[in-house]
Amino acid sequence: MIVLDKVTKVYKVGETEVHALKGVSLKVRPGDFVFIVGPSGSGKTTLLEIMGGLMTPTSGRVLIDGKDISKFNDWQLSLFRRNRIGFVFQNFNLIPSLTALENVLVPMIPEGITKSLEKRARELLKEMGLGHRLHHTPGQLSGGEKQRVAIARALINEPLIVLADEPTGELDTATGAMIMDYMRKLNKENNLSFVIVTHDVEYIRKSDKLYRIKDGLLHHVRRVG
Template sequence: MTMSTIQLLNIEKSVAGDGIKTKILHSIHLTIQRNHFTTIVGASGSGKSTLLNLIATLDFPSQGRIIFEGLDISLLKDNKLADFRFYNIGFIFQNYNLIPSLSAVENVMAPLFPRKVSFDKKARATELLEHVGLSDKMQLLPSQMSGGEQQRVAIARALINKPRWLIADEPTGNLDSRTGENVYELLHAIKRESNCGVLMVTHDKFLSSMGDRIIEMKDGTIISDSAQGVSI
């Protein structure tokens, strides 16, 4: 089971500012399965994005351990952690985070620029843009594309190295409802086709209801988990 799960063991996260220490996450125990499309929901300030950043190795817990498919990622430092993230995690941001001066195909290739890979970088990026329905937008700059198109570029970029897990932070947050549904359906299709795990934070309870598992957070704790059949 551990080879297809992410386990969070007694995770806590605190931040300090102006001499005051604020706890954002409280004793989180959670196992996420790669065969599930998992959504995390909750109001602003509930801690869901903080939790997602810890799982994606973009931040570190103040306490506890994260076991990623059998590997304790707290044991990884610097370059080894960067390598781990590159080979295992594709991250999708709410605000797209595309490079304004690069074309769509160049943005998708961007994570590969500093690395040697065994495949043709441009061919892979082109294939992914075709897959997300942007075969006619490859040479456009982000400013020349709609929000939905930019998010599709961001999804293609997250998939460039065939990650085992796709992690998305409010990927439909800046989109209208119909475009958001299209992006959500695209993520579902990618999961079916590539067998990657998908973990998505969203404020949209309608979209989250179409996933395999819904985790609801409030005030830094998990208050319900549809996979466990519990409500706290």
């Protein structure tokens, strides 16, 4: 379980301060399927990056299974990110000189790339509908294809929780629905938790947990019907 406890984030730009998160608390339990919606600049990416241990909060705590990750040393933090978290970046963060297949394998380099890992990477890319694009570099891929490579990369380490920043933003409706169905299948079959930032509200189901973030504050949305 990941818990955010009164997390704030202040960015300093010269003399000005941007209060991106103003005290956000959130619990994500195993098997949760969580959506976060909210306008541009409301703090969604900041929230995900803090949850995934990619950024430290200005105040407040991030707890993973009861442990405060601010107490982790660099090695523990990188193990946490590598073994527990799958992160789909809003801007994909693919390495331009590597092929799709190599990009998916990048997070596993510290562990060593085995034949079975490579097989898994190929299978993930096939699941994403990219079986015919394994050896293309990001420059040779469309936006939606890059996005799917980024999703495959987030899954390569068999994480416990996937944090996805607009994972369907670049996809057409049919491909977006296919990817979302695949994520739901992983959620059901493996109890994998998802926190998904999205503008595509048509993917949200009644059984999901839905939060809205506005001006750095998170609100649980209870929907009727």
